[in-house]
Amino acid sequence: MFTLTILVTNLSVIVSLPLVSGHGTGNYPLLHPCLSSIFLSDVLSNDFFTVARGFCKSPVAATKFITKCADIPSFNFYHKYYKPLNGSLYIKKEKMDIKPIESTNEHEKDDNHPSLYKDVAQGDWKFSSIEFLAFPLDAVSENYVRRNVPNAIFSVVDPTPLRGQTVLAGISPAALELIDLHPDVASSSLFHDFVSGAWQHPSSTPMAHRYGGYQFGWWAEQLGDGRAHLLGHYTNRKGEWWELQLKGSGKTPYSRNGDGRAVIRSSVREFLAAEAMDALGFRTSRCASLVVGDELAIRDQFYDGKMKMEKTAVVLRLALTWFR
Secondary structure, eight states, X not given: OOEEEEEOOSOOOOEXXXXXXXXXXXXXXXXXXXXXXXXXXXXXXXXXXXXXXXXESSOEEOSEEEEEEEEGGGTEEEEEEOOOTTSOOOOOOOEEEEEEOOOSOTTTTOTTOTTSBSSTTSTTOOOBOHHHHTSOBOSOOSOOOOSOOTTOSEEEOOOOOOSSOEEEEEEOHHHHHHTTBOGGGGGOHHHXXXXXXXXXXXXXXXXXXXXXXXXXXXEEEEOOOSSEEEEEEEEOTTOOEEEEEEESOOOOTTOTTOOSOEEHHHHHHHHHHHHHHHHTTOOOOEEEEEEEEEEEEEEOTTSSSXXXXXXXXXXXXXXXXXXX
């Protein structure tokens, strides 16, 4: 069963569930299935709790609600319902029984599966960049920002490690399993260096992707990976192709006015959102690890002209393709 640990920071989250059209009893529409079995509330006394993917065994009459936990280990909760904002429905109290969804991944049930590697330098754990090197490459090998990189799809450039101390702040075991890595890999110093951009795997040729596109309704001409490095692709034991990319790993020729970094705030948001969306059944990119560091970057968090220094981070992202 997928689990996601969330830090509750004095929040109250009101969750809207979709109505099942045409199915209702009196003024109480029936809602099912529910994908999130536990919701956040500021009445919780603990800082951390677990959100489990599940579904309702029977329809529940509700529209908007927040929960009070009755018994976290058993996933049985009594919900405190609130009158919807439009005032048209009054909600009654019900008990929701949660049945965990069984994993669809046979190896997710067995963390000690022998095909999972416990070190990035172990055995045959390697990936390839050959397919990307077959595309037109930047003729300039030096890594400096250029507004125009002609006749190229990729620039071969190395990541720039974060300055100062770094910490492996989080991993997603489910995402690591997509590239055949066991969660124990997190104890490896080499893995730490790999996902922070400080160590380059021998099978990797890091590169930045050049592309163009529209921004704010206007053709922006050349864009590109300004703070990301494609490390290569990995074919896992199921034959699935996954492309590995570091985000926040330093400048590239496509950084324009940027510094090549990602701050902790946006990196944590992407890490949690990607894994949560996957758990809810949405196809999306994945985040395998999050490294935070002491290096600072200047950001305008609220776009109000008040710049401040923020600590930076690097995320190891996975996708079926990063090609634009």
